[in-house]
Amino acid sequence: MIPDPYTPGAGSADYTVVHYDLDLEYKLATNRLDGRALLRGTALVPLQRVELDLGNLRVVRVGAGARKVRFTHRAGRLAVLLPAPVDAGGQFELDIRYGGYPQPIHGTWGEVGWEELTDGVLVAGQPNGAPSWFPCNDHPSHKSTYRIRVSTDAGYRAVCNGELVEHTRRASWESWTYLQREPMATYLATVQIGRYDLHRLVEPAADPSDARHSVPLRLPAQFVAVDAGLAPAALAVLARLPEMMRVFIESFGPYPFESYTVVVADDVLEIPLEAQTLCILGRNHLSLTWEAQRLIAHELSHQWFGNSLTVARWDDIWMHEGFACYAEWVWSEASGGAAAQAHARVAWNRLNQLPQDLCVGDPGPEEMFDDRVYKRGALALHALRLALGDQRFFGMLKDWTRRKQQDNVTYRQFVAHVESHAPEGFRIKAFLKPWLFQERLPAFPAAA
Numbered sequence: 001m002i003p004d005p006y007t008p009g010a011g012s013a014d015y016t017v018v019h020y021d022l023d024l025e026y027k028l029a030t031n032r033l034d035g036r037a038l039l040r041g042t043a044l045v046p047l048q049r050v051e052l053d054l055g056n057l058r059v060v061r062v063g064a065g066a067r068k069v070r071f072t073h074r075a076g077r078l079a080v081l082l083p084a085p086v087d088a089g090g091q092f093e094l095d096i097r098y099g100g101y102p103q104p105i106h107g108t109w110g111e112v113g114w115e116e117l118t119d120g121v122l123v124a125g126q127p128n129g130a131p132s133w134f135p136c137n138d139h140p141s142h143k144s145t146y147r148i149r150v151s152t153d154a155g156y157r158a159v160c161n162g163e164l165v166e167h168t169r170r171a172s173w174e175s176w177t178y179l180q181r182e183p184m185a186t187y188l189a190t191v192q193i194g195r196y197d198l199h200r201l202v203e204p205a206a207d208p209s210d211a212r213h214s215v216p217l218r219l220p221a222q223f224v225a226v227d228a229g230l231a232p233a234a235l236a237v238l239a240r241l242p243e244m245m246r247v248f249i250e251s252f253g254p255y256p257f258e259s260y261t262v263v264v265a266d267d268v269l270e271i272p273l274e275a276q277t278l279c280i281l282g283r284n285h286l287s288l289t290w291e292a293q294r295l296i297a298h299e300l301s302h303q304w305f306g307n308s309l310t311v312a313r314w315d316d317i318w319m320h321e322g323f324a325c326y327a328e329w330v331w332s333e334a335s336g337g338a339a340a341q342a343h344a345r346v347a348w349n350r351l352n353q354l355p356q357d358l359c360v361g362d363p364g365p366e367e368m369f370d371d372r373v374y375k376r377g378a379l380a381l382h383a384l385r386l387a388l389g390d391q392r393f394f395g396m397l398k399d400w401t402r403r404k405q406q407d408n409v410t411y412r413q414f415v416a417h418v419e420s421h422a423p424e425g426f427r428i429k430a431f432l433k434p435w436l437f438q439e440r441l442p443a444f445p446a447a448a
Contacts, residue, residue: 001141001408006314006365007128009077011139012051015092017041020144022134025151025173026193031116033057034099037135041094043086050094052078053131053138055105055113063095076105078135096135105132108365117267120156120194122280124273127314127368130186141312141408143183150191151175157196159225159263161189161276180276182257182406185310190275192263196225199235203242219245220255226264233286234264237296240335244297247334248304248327253398256308256405260300271295274302290337294328301327304401312408315362318436319409321369322360322377329378341447344382347375348444361411361436380435383445387431388422396421411436 002013021038035057041050055076062071062080070081078096086092104111105128113132115122123133130136150158154172162180169175180189201222222241226234241262249255257277269282272295279299285292305323329340351372360373360380367373385393400417418428434442 001312002139004139004313006368007139010053010128010131011142012137014045014047015041015043015050015137016142017137017144019146020134020136020189021147023149024133024191026121026191028120028153028156028193031101032099033102033114033133035097035134037094037096037098039094039096039135041092041137043088043090043092045088047086047088047090047092048082050080050082050092052080052096052135053128054078054098054135055102055131055133057098057100057102057133059135060097060099061095062097065093076131098135102133105129109369114191117194117265119266120192122192122265122267122269122273123190124275124280125187125189126274127187130189133191134189136186136189138186140185140187140310140314143185143310143406143408145183146180146189147177148180148189148191149175149177150193152193155195156193157198157225159192159196159261159278161278163258182276182308184276184307188274188276188307188310190278190280192225192265192278192280194225194263194265195227196263197228197231198261199224199226199231201235201238201242203246217246217249218254219249220257221259223259223261224264225261227266230264230266230283230286233283234262234281237286237288237292238262240293241296241300243335244300244331247331248297248301251330251334251394251397252301252304252327253401256303256401260303262296272299274299274306276307277303290332294332297328297331298324308406309401309404309409310407312410314365314368316409316411317363317368318360318373318377318380319411319414321374322381325374325378326381329382340382340385344379345444347379348441351375351379351441356439356441359437359439376435376441379445380432383435383442384418384428384431386445386447387426392421392423 002011017039019040023036025034059073064083067083072079102114104113104115113129130138148160151173154174158176160178162178165179166177261278263280268284273280301324306320329343332338333340358372360376363373415429
C-alpha cells in the first residue's frame with residue numbers, strides 16, 4: 001500500500017503505530033502549540049530507524065524507553081534512530097516533544113490540517129494534513145487508537161475524536177481528554193476549539209403506526225457543539241439528525257462508534273468536514289434547504305464509509321465519496337424527498353454534459369475530490385441496487401460494514417463481497433467496469 005502515488009513521500013510500510021497518546025497545550029492568542037506525543041509501535045520489518053511525518057513544528061527531544069535518542073527532521077520527515085534494532089513483530093515506544101506555530105500543509109489539495117478560525121481552531125486532515133499538528137505514520141492503511149488531551153484557554157471547549165473522559169480547570173486553562181478506542185486513520189484525527197456549548201439531541205417520540213419504528217435500534221448519543229448565539233439555528237437545522245441516524249442504521253448496519261458530534265464553527269466554511277465520530281459545519285451550512293441537508297447526510301454516512309471502513313489506498317477514494325453521495329439519495333428517499341432514481345437521473349444528466357475524461361476508480365491525486373468521482377460512484381451503486389434489488393443490495397451493504405468494521409478495504413475485496421451476495425452468474429466486475437474504469441459515461445440505469 002505504501003508508497004502511495006497519491007501521497008508520495010508520506011507514510012512508512014516498515015512499522016505501524018498501535019496507539020498515539022497526544023498531550024497538547026495551545027494558546028489561542030499566539031497560535032502556539034506545545035506537544036508531547038507518546039507512540040507505541042510494532043515493527044513490520046527488522047527496524048533500526050523509524051521515519052515519521054511531521055510538518056513545520058520544531059522537535060525538541062526524542063526518547064525511546066528511558067533513553068534520549070538521535071533524530072533528524074527535514075522536509076516534513078522526522079527520522080529517529082532507535083537505541084537497538086527491533087525484530088519484525090517487535091514493539092517499540094517513542095516519546096517526542098515538539099512545539100511551534102502550526103499552520104496548514106500546502107499542496108495539491110490547497111491547505112489541509114491545522115487552521116486558525118476567527119475565534120478558535122479547526123483541523124481538517126484529509127488526505128495529508130495530520131503532520132501539521134502531530135508526528136505520525138500518515139497513511140490510511142495504518143489505523144491506531146488515540147488518547148488526545150488538549151489544554152487551552154479557559155472559556156473554550158476542545159472537541160476531539162472519541163469519548164470525553166476528563167475535563168479539568170486550573171487558573172486560566174481548561175483541559176479536555178478524549179479516548180478514541182476504535183482504530184482510526186491519521187487523517188481523521190482532529191482538534192476543534194471554540195466557545196462551544198454542548199447540546200444532546202433526542203430522537204422524537206415514534207409514531208406507533210409507523211412501521212419503520214417497529215424494530216428497536218441502538219442509537220448512539222448525538223451531540224451538537226455550537227456557540228450560544230448560533231445554537232437555536234443549529235438545533236433547528238439538525239433536528240432530524242436522529243431520524244437520519246436511524247435510516248442509515250437500517251440501511252447500512254449498526255453505527256460503528258459510541259457517539260456522534262456535529263461541531264458548528266462560527267465561521268464560513270467552504271465545505272463541511274468529516275472526522276471520526278465528528279462532523280464540522282460552518283455557520284453558512286445552517287439551512288433547511290436540500291443542499292444543506294444532503295451535506296449533513298453525506299458527512300454522517302462517512303462514519304460507515306470512510307471512518308469505520310477506510311480505503312487502504314487513496315486510488316479507491318470513490319469507495320468513500322461514492323457511498324457517501326449515495327447515502328444522500330437514500331436519506332432523501334426515506335425522509336419524503338425525491339427518490340434515489342430521480343437523484344440519479346439529475347446526476348447522470350449533469351455528468352453527461354461534462355467532459356468524460358476521468359476514470360473515477362483511479363482518478364489520480366489532482367482529481368481525487370472531483371465531483372464526478374462522487375456522483376459517478378453513486379451512480380455505480382444505484383445501478384448495482386437496481387440490478388440486485390433492494391433486499392440483496394442493502395443486505396450486501398450491511399454485511400459489508402459488519403465484516404470490514406474498523407478495517408481497511410479495497411475495490412478487489414468489495415467485488416468479491418458483492419459476488420458472494422449476487423445471483424449465480426452475475427459478473428460484478430464486468431458490471432462495474434464501465435462506471436468506474438472507463439471514461440465514457442454508461443447509459444442511464446433504468447429501473448426494473
